Amino acid sequence: MRQDLAHILRWIRPGARVLDLGCGNGEFLELLRDRRQVSGTGIEIDSDNITAAVARGLSILQQDLDAGLDNFPDQSFDTVVMAHALQAVHYPDRVLDEMLRIGREGIVTFPNFGHWQCRLHLASRGRMPVSRFMPYTWYDTPNIHFCTVRDFETLCAQKGIRILARDMVGNSASHALLANSWPNLFALTAIYHITR
Amino acid sequence: MTTTATAGSVGLVTAQTLHFDEPLALACGRSLDSYDIVYETYGELNADRSNAVLICHALSGHHHAAGRYRTDDRKPGWWEECIGPGKPIDTRRFFVVSLNNIGGCHGSTGPASINPGTGQPWGPDFPDLRVRDWVHSQARLADRLGIDCWAAVIGGSLGGMQAMRWALLYPDRLRHCVVIAAALRLSAQNLAFNEIARHAIEADPDFDNGHYLRNGKVPVRGLSLARMIGHITYLSDDAMADKFGRELRSGSLEQGATEAAEFQVQSYLRYQGSQFSESFDANTYILMTRALDYFDLAREYGDDPVAALENSRCRFLVVSFSTDWRFSPARSREIVDALIAARRDVTYVNIDASEGHDAFLMPIPRYLDVFSAYMQRVEADR
Numbered sequence: 001m002r003q004d005l006a007h008i009l010r011w012i013r014p015g016a017r018v019l020d021l022g023c024g025n026g027e028f029l030e031l032l033r034d035r036r037q038v039s040g041t042g043i044e045i046d047s048d049n050i051t052a053a054v055a056r057g058l059s060i061l062q063q064d065l066d067a068g069l070d071n072f073p074d075q076s077f078d079t080v081v082m083a084h085a086l087q088a089v090h091y092p093d094r095v096l097d098e099m100l101r102i103g104r105e106g107i108v109t110f111p112n113f114g115h116w117q118c119r120l121h122l123a124s125r126g127r128m129p130v131s132r133f134m135p136y137t138w139y140d141t142p143n144i145h146f147c148t149v150r151d152f153e154t155l156c157a158q159k160g161i162r163i164l165a166r167d168m169v170g171n172s173a174s175h176a177l178l179a180n181s182w183p184n185l186f187a188l189t190a191i192y193h194i195t196r
Numbered sequence: 197m198t199t200t201a202t203a204g205s206v207g208l209v210t211a212q213t214l215h216f217d218e219p220l221a222l223a224c225g226r227s228l229d230s231y232d233i234v235y236e237t238y239g240e241l242n243a244d245r246s247n248a249v250l251i252c253h254a255l256s257g258h259h260h261a262a263g264r265y266r267t268d269d270r271k272p273g274w275w276e277e278c279i280g281p282g283k284p285i286d287t288r289r290f291f292v293v294s295l296n297n298i299g300g301c302h303g304s305t306g307p308a309s310i311n312p313g314t315g316q317p318w319g320p321d322f323p324d325l326r327v328r329d330w331v332h333s334q335a336r337l338a339d340r341l342g343i344d345c346w347a348a349v350i351g352g353s354l355g356g357m358q359a360m361r362w363a364l365l366y367p368d369r370l371r372h373c374v375v376i377a378a379a380l381r382l383s384a385q386n387l388a389f390n391e392i393a394r395h396a397i398e399a400d401p402d403f404d405n406g407h408y409l410r411n412g413k414v415p416v417r418g419l420s421l422a423r424m425i426g427h428i429t430y431l432s433d434d435a436m437a438d439k440f441g442r443e444l445r446s447g448s449l450e451q452g453a454t455e456a457a458e459f460q461v462q463s464y465l466r467y468q469g470s471q472f473s474e475s476f477d478a479n480t481y482i483l484m485t486r487a488l489d490y491f492d493l494a495r496e497y498g499d500d501p502v503a504a505l506e507n508s509r510c511r512f513l514v515v516s517f518s519t520d521w522r523f524s525p526a527r528s529r530e531i532v533d534a535l536i537a538a539r540r541d542v543t544y545v546n547i548d549a550s551e552g553h554d555a556f557l558m559p560i561p562r563y564l565d566v567f568s569a570y571m572q573r574v575e576a577d578r
Contacts, residue, residue, distance in 0.1 A: 039541075041541075047545075047548070047562055047566075050545055050566065051562065051565045051569055053571065054543060054545075054566055054569040054570050054573070055569035057572075057573040057576060058543075059511070059542060059543045060534065060543050060544075060545075061542070061543070061544045062539045062544055062545045062546050063538075063544075071529075071536055071537075072530075072534040072536060073536075073537050076536075076537075076539060121268050
């Protein structure tokens, strides 16, 4: 299981209604169904991912996050999850608003561009970081809106979004304390539990 | 009923007929006192009768959805791509029931049948039918076959409308509703195409106000023209370009050529039209297009599709095809959005396909894959 998903699981109540934006092959929704008995719906655009998620017995909607979510009624889900998709949408700020309109709570994870390795790469080589964790080159990356932990929290403050909890994943399990103490430097993945 | 199954096919099949004597009250206010329904089944009904799937046919469809009657039949059933062992509707797992709707012309009671009151063919006096009448008659067929609850009711186009109506009229009698290339109701453009088709038939002198059978005639030209118009709307511009382009079947476009040029697409349309006019009843075509026109899932629910679909209890799969302009993806998304607002469990896929509305009959790999994946869930939900 991906580390960020294991962290999110703790914040989902048993039997909750969960909407997963950019659900991929449905790995996380399946986990939620099997461990938390949630009634889940996934939104995905990649056709192979959709077929894989349907094969897991999940309810999936083929829909483009960038085309809006106004077909979902206000407060129709308990939790709206977006794992590793915030940096790939056209308007991350609007998607955050929509998440908290549709759900009572939101859970967001994203790669932290402020990680020291990113900074070192950019500072020493003068080129956009490419690593095992961020494998794309600047011109073909789906990740068009990278941000740092500090950027995200500033946006939440501006929008009046409350951070209920946050958790940081570092390079390895032994770096958890480091990542949570100085997240903007040591978190590879930031995980936020938010509401309004 | 299946005798031999070749790889991927249900093999040889035979049609069966059930007679119904209890009058069926119809939406038009009249009733049908007795009627026959012809149907086929594929696969085996399991011990707890939980694996039955109903196939609802489209405008020109019928009960022969899969397999062949004789080994030398030129063509198999109309949905051979999707029904059979190892196919999306896997006959090793499901007991599949496929019928010819009443009002049809392939064996079930319809306008070409004899009206017991007059001893003559019903013709244009056959009662007007609506989608709900078919659903009620299908429920009686289910009763006779001992099926309390379908694992799934499945249909494309007009068949998808029947499947949705099932979900509202008999919410406890289906666990899944599969709606392929359908709509909550027809658009004005769709109504217009149907009107042209009916007009073509009615303008044929051999139509004789629908009484053609009395005089041993068939409005071949009108029916053929109706089918030609319909056929164009079932294909996409790209599909027609791929299939025919501007290829000539005969003649020449050279200046001074004496023989008139005939494009491949002309010859294809003529062939389709004439084949159809030999095998389909004109009054049935009129009846079926009217049922399509009248269908409006939400009308009796204050024109609110959300309020309508709140009456359903099943799960839904909705499928559309990117180049379908007769029942476009936007129409399917209206169904999906209403289901989301009604907080119903729905899966939606829009399949990239060049084949237009006809794509729902075609072996498009992604379509078959996601349909198969969903049907595995239907089986698991039994």
